[in-house]
Amino acid sequence: MAANECIPFHGHILCLTPSGVLVRSRFILDGDRVHGPDSDHTCLAITGLCALADECEITTIQCSDDVDARVISAYGFNVVTQNGEWKIVAHKDASLSITRDSSMLNSLADDGEEMDSTFYLQMRSAWDEELRSVSQGAYVSEQQYLSGLESRLRLLAQKEGGKYIWPGRENNSQHATFPLKRKGIVESWTRTSAAGSPSEFALRSPLLDGMTTVLLALEGGAKGAFLLADDEDAVAEIGSHVELVIRRIYGQEGLIRYGLKARCS
Amino acid sequence: MVDVAIIGAGQTRYGDLPSTLKGMWAEAAQKAIASVDNGLGPSLIEEAHIGSTAFGGEQIGNTAALMTEHSGMEGISVRRVENACASSGFAFRDAWMTIKSGEADIVVAGGIEKMNDLTPQRKRFWLGVSGDTEWERLAGLTFPATYALMARRYFHEFDSNHDDLVHVAVKNHAHGFANEVAHIRKEVSFDKAASGFMVADPLTLYDCCPTSDGASCVILAADHVARKLSDTPVWVKGSGAASDYLALHDRESFTQVLASQRAAKKAYSMAGLAAKDIDLAEVHDCFTIAEVMACEDLGFAKRGEGGLFAREGRGIINQGEITINPSGGLKSKGHPLGSTGVGQIVEAFKQLRDEVEPSRQVRDVENTLCHNVGGSGATCAVHILGREI
Secondary structure, eight states: OOOOOOOEEEEEEEEEETTEEEOOOEETTTTTOOOOOOOOOHHHHHHHHHHHEEEOOOOOOOOOOOOOHHHHHHTTTOSSSSSOSSEEOOSSSSSEEEEEEEOOOEOOOOOEOOOOHHHHHHHHHHHHHHOOOSSSSOOOOHHHHHHHHHHHHHHHHEEEEEEEEESOOOOGGTTTTOOOSSSEEEEEEEEEOOTTTTTTGGTTTTHHEEEEEEEEEEEOOOOOEEEEEOOOOOOOOOTOOEEEEEEEEEEEEEEEEEEEHHHOO | OOEEEEEEEEOOBBBBBBBHHHHHHHHHHHHOOOOOOOOOOGGOOOOEEEEOOOOOTOSSSSSSHHHTTTTOOOTEEEEEEOOTTTHHHHHHOOOOOHHHTOOOOOEEEEEHHHHHHHOHHHHHHHHHTSTTTTTTGGGOHHHHHHHHHHHHHHHHSSOHHHHHHHHHHHHHHHHHTTTTTOOOOOOOOOHHHOOOOOOEETTTTTBBBOBBBEEEEEEEEHHHHHHOOSSSOEEEOOOEEEEOOSSGSSSSSSSSOOOHHHHHHHHHHTOOOOGGGSSSSOOOOOOHHHHHHHHTTTSSSSSHHHHHHHTTTTTSSSTTEEEEOTOHHHHHHOOOOGHHHHHHHHHHHHHHHHHGGGGOOOOTTTEEEEEEEEETEEEEEEEEEEEEE
């Protein structure tokens, strides 16, 4: 089935059809749809599921191998290995379908932004090399990353004295948690130089000419620091409103770490 | 309860040094021992508390045992104290408490860091390890970036801009120029400091301290011992320490360091002094904005007027009511993480004994304050030292 109505959503292109959703990267290279600087099929899948959840109740999800099921699950969706109500089907290019019958959707719309080929190839190469890297100092282990993933992606906060605390504190681990809205207001920001980013970003930061971090006021008094999504040209300003979307953060020892990043809304 | 004095102090030069951890510590300890007026053998030292972050890993475990092995202090009770950049400020406090408790009469506090023997790639893995690794590092933050967030917010909330930070850099480089142990002995003009390479917007290279090698060592003694061994002991009049949330986003404010305020309050209270009584302060200016905030947190400037304080040159040596960072501070003297806190105390000790280079000797100094911050403000130790107790 071909979708005709496509809209920008979470920095991707979302096409709604009666059968499900088609999510496409907004970037094109020589006629092919390619992933953005810090995106992949897992990020597209979350975007599609968020849109689908606005339209209907999602009971179970079945992922393709190109999607990190742990991330989908941590985001709050019920992932199963077989007989899922909805199936995520990754396309060969930077797009995917989420349908009940595993069909692949397409769109007649010829939308997208042309990406510089040199930049694209350098970024892909950097990601590949980064994934093979090992830490020589500061380190977020796979165990630590996974234990905080749900809180990281769902912004699960604890409530104490009328104020939300995010991320929560272990001594309050029995407290109820509340998912905060994935929106914030910029309280401060900085852009590091290519050499000023943490080592985990050392290969990509020079290609991006540095990276931007925003310090956000979240819902209910909670605050948090986030990178800008896609590290696009959008200028952060104190007081501006942003939405938080899922993107790759960095790769190490074969594991991509995902998290929320800010997009000017 | 017993009073505690510093009877000896020494340090290496800070910089990109050829010596190893062991060599640097041996030099600092020997200088400290040699500075005791009436002589002291290392065998009389009963305990040692040595601050280090073990940056780069030359000797991560049992660092203190290795250090004392190379300074004639074998066999005594030793430990490494780690609180990021405030490691040796806390080591000093622990040494002071050891004597206060009556457990020992002569105790060493020191600090050490070797930072410049790493490859650039490995160094980047270690820089920023004292922030919240899980939540700040994954947001692309190292300490220049974290302090940049604080600076931008400070400019937003108060009547201040980057020029105020430039004044801090110019002052501290001018002070450090005369300091023989300083890492960067180079004066900089306002225009040059204002146009530095951008490290983390709005902070430029001239807003950032260097990564330095270095070691520092002081010898503390109980009053009855201090008066015998020293003709000019420097007294510990107040000690305060505190902490705050590790991650900046968990803190109540981004434009003040509550750990500094809490530690200073305790130290002032113990000393029976107020900010107006301090003649000289070595404050933790890892970044220029940190000095602006410290001047407020320690009570030298009103809230929101730290920028104005710098703009008006109120911390310049012998030009106002107080001198801020006569050593050049971390900005010019250098910042070997674990050594910095005790290094500040070495400077205060020498200033109080009129032993620094004449051109940067603060006149009529009676009370000094040393302010040592860990990370972006998760820990802080403040000590007040004076000629008289």
